[in-house]
Amino acid sequence: MARVFALIPAAGMGKRMGAGYNKQYLALDGMPIVAHTVRVFQEAACIDAIYLVSPEQEIPFCRSEVVERYGFTKVRAIVPGGAERQHSVHNGLRAIEGIAPDDLVLIHDGVRPFVTAAMLEASVAAAQASGAAIVAVPVKDTVKVVRDGVIAETPAREQLWLAQTPQAFRYGLIRAAHDEAAADGFLGTDDASLMERQGKPVQVVRGDYTNIKITTPEDMILAEAFLKEKK
Numbered sequence: 001m002a003r004v005f006a007l008i009p010a011a012g013m014g015k016r017m018g019a020g021y022n023k024q025y026l027a028l029d030g031m032p033i034v035a036h037t038v039r040v041f042q043e044a045a046c047i048d049a050i051y052l053v054s055p056e057q058e059i060p061f062c063r064s065e066v067v068e069r070y071g072f073t074k075v076r077a078i079v080p081g082g083a084e085r086q087h088s089v090h091n092g093l094r095a096i097e098g099i100a101p102d103d104l105v106l107i108h109d110g111v112r113p114f115v116t117a118a119m120l121e122a123s124v125a126a127a128q129a130s131g132a133a134i135v136a137v138p139v140k141d142t143v144k145v146v147r148d149g150v151i152a153e154t155p156a157r158e159q160l161w162l163a164q165t166p167q168a169f170r171y172g173l174i175r176a177a178h179d180e181a182a183a184d185g186f187l188g189t190d191d192a193s194l195m196e197r198q199g200k201p202v203q204v205v206r207g208d209y210t211n212i213k214i215t216t217p218e219d220m221i222l223a224e225a226f227l228k229e230k231k
């Protein structure tokens with residue numbers, strides 16, 4: 001039976017949030033954003049172990065203020081991050097102890113606190129069946145490709161989806177994709193894109209519009225509203 005590992009990159013700088021410190025520690029209902037996220041994985045029966053990725057200098061803070069404070073017993077290690085998200089994920093993948101190629105890894109942004117147990121279960125089932133699956137939602141607006149301030153193209157909306165996380169993979173597949181991208185100096189903005197460039201299929205699991213990545217200040221307003229609605 002494949003085991004399921006969660007890998008949560010939380011080693012960004014939160015530059016677009018402009019909070020003056022890492023946005024994953026901003027409080028939502030008195031609890032750091034990243035703790036809301038980890039809690040969903042801690043409580044999900046389908047997750048066996050969690051690896052967190054943090055800026056190296058913040059590892060002691062993350063351990064005491066997130067892992068120990070909230071009793072996240074599934075967290076096996078806090079791994080030092082890299083310059084870009086992809087580097088942080090690659091560091092995390094290399095740090096998972098005793099993982100087998102057929103085990104599953106669910107990669108999930110530390111700043112997407114509205115992930116649900118249902119999304120985790122659907123991702124696990126899809127990756128178990130096909131090897132690779134991401135959560136995504138259809139775009140609601142019309143999307144334009146713009147070059148030099150002028151519209152170059154209007155892609156058919158029916159084909160456009162917004163990639164979210166979790167992104168779930170058989171470990172052997174995503175490890176090979178990350179190793180190859182690193183060797184080629186390729187930087188993608190999500191993990192699925194590293195498999196796509198190898199011509200490997202990635203399934204899509206329908207997510208939810210509330211599964212936002214908290215990126216800019218207005219996302220905090222949305223997050224507070226979603227949290228109020230959940231209560």
Ligand SMILES: Nc1ccn([C@@H]2O[C@H](COP(=O)(O)OP(=O)(O)OP(=O)(O)O)[C@@H](O)[C@H]2O)c(=O)n1
Pocket residue numbers: 009010011012013014015016017024053081082083084085086088089109110111112213214215
């Ligand atoms: N070098 C990096 C960059 C990002 N992340 C993580 O990847 C997730 C998504 O990244 P993003 O929202 O872009 O976060 P930041 O990089 O912190 O934001 P910014 O680009 O505004 O600095 C976050 O949980 C972030 O902590 C990471 O682990 N390591």
Ligand SMILES: C[C@](O)(CO)[C@H](O)COP(=O)(O)O
Pocket residue numbers: 085109162163164165189190191213215
């Ligand atoms: C992985 C991701 O959350 C999917 O939407 C996104 O691509 C991360 O991008 P960012 O540049 O780190 O914000």
